[in-house]
Amino acid sequence: MQSTSERRVPIGDRLVGPNTPAYVIGEIGINHNAEVAIARALIDVAAEAGCDAVKFQKRTPSICVPVDQRERIRSTPWGDMTYLEYKERMEFDADAYAAIGRHATARGLDWFASPWDIPSVEFLEQFDVVCHKVASASITDVPLLEAIRDTGRPVILSTGMSTLDEIDRAVDVVGSERLILLHTTSTYPCPPEEANLLGIRTLGERYGVPVGYSGHERGLQISVAAVAMGACVVERHITLDRTMWGSDHAASLEPQGLRQLVRDIRVVETAFGDGVMRVYPGEEEPRRRLRPDVETLTSA
Ligand SMILES: C=C(OP(=O)(O)O)C(=O)O
Numbered sequence: 001m002q003s004t005s006e007r008r009v010p011i012g013d014r015l016v017g018p019n020t021p022a023y024v025i026g027e028i029g030i031n032h033n034a035e036v037a038i039a040r041a042l043i044d045v046a047a048e049a050g051c052d053a054v055k056f057q058k059r060t061p062s063i064c065v066p067v068d069q070r071e072r073i074r075s076t077p078w079g080d081m082t083y084l085e086y087k088e089r090m091e092f093d094a095d096a097y098a099a100i101g102r103h104a105t106a107r108g109l110d111w112f113a114s115p116w117d118i119p120s121v122e123f124l125e126q127f128d129v130v131c132h133k134v135a136s137a138s139i140t141d142v143p144l145l146e147a148i149r150d151t152g153r154p155v156i157l158s159t160g161m162s163t164l165d166e167i168d169r170a171v172d173v174v175g176s177e178r179l180i181l182l183h184t185t186s187t188y189p190c191p192p193e194e195a196n197l198l199g200i201r202t203l204g205e206r207y208g209v210p211v212g213y214s215g216h217e218r219g220l221q222i223s224v225a226a227v228a229m230g231a232c233v234v235e236r237h238i239t240l241d242r243t244m245w246g247s248d249h250a251a252s253l254e255p256q257g258l259r260q261l262v263r264d265i266r267v268v269e270t271a272f273g274d275g276v277m278r279v280y281p282g283e284e285e286p287r288r289r290l291r292p293d294v295e296t297l298t299s300a
Helices: 036-049 083-089 094-106 118-125 142-150 164-174 199-207 221-228 255-272 281-290
Strands: 009-011 014-016 023-029 053-058 073-076 079-082 110-115 132-134 155-158 179-184 211-215 233-237
Touching (some): 023 036, 023 255, 036 053, 036 094, 036 255, 053 094, 053 118, 073 083, 094 110, 094 118, 110 118, 110 132, 118 142, 142 164, 155 164, 164 179, 164 199, 179 199, 179 233, 199 211, 211 221, 221 233, 221 255
Parallel strands (some): 023 053, 023 233, 053 110, 132 155, 211 233
Antiparallel strands (some): 009 014, 073 079
16 A cells, blocks of 8 residues: 655655555646647646646657658648648747746646757746656656756656666666656556556666556556556546547546545545544444444443
């Protein structure tokens, strides 16, 4: 139920790690569809559900979009364009991030992003974000990992599509001092047989750092189970409506699902208790009734 490390990492006003409530991240990612109004609405959804943070993805497409994908034509709500033009169209500028960040803070949420290239790290630094996230896609990008490490901020690093060797090398670069690892399977949607939640324990035992879970499955059960297995962070994609245009909406949680997820996580955390064996007040009457031969606790 708990990870092997007792280490906790400060993120914003929170200490994240074992024996603390799971830090729940609403991953807005690119589900804002390049509209600040949608980003603001998703921040409201995350705040009302009781999330701790919202997260974005920040790219410099001319750097991080693979060359062989740039020219392929994509139909978008803004007309047909190359994939590179589409990725450029999806980026918010500094003014937009400033507005979004203010809104998140006003709603009591931390906010940060996964920078997908070094200029994006520099871009995010101007906002004094609470941490940086390393997307699973980026964990073999050593110069990016070094740039993120050199900010001195806490790092949340996802481990989808990775071998243990690749994770070892990423942890070597980033260092374990302010590191949280996320167990992840990058299959969209992730079937239960690929969730491999025992990986949460493997990562905790191997690296001695807090471990969370970035979920891409349908539904809520697996994310709640991740918390029961010691995940101290849960990240899920969120959307206003799963039928909206865009690649990540279909595999995201809608507002009601997100509310239910946070509620279920908190119920399960409350149910962890403290492991001390005792007879609860609510058990006294059934104990008297069902075990008449045993003295009641109050008279004992
Ligand atoms: C894709 C991302 O994360 P993950 O690998 O956890 O899905 C991200 O943070 O941009």
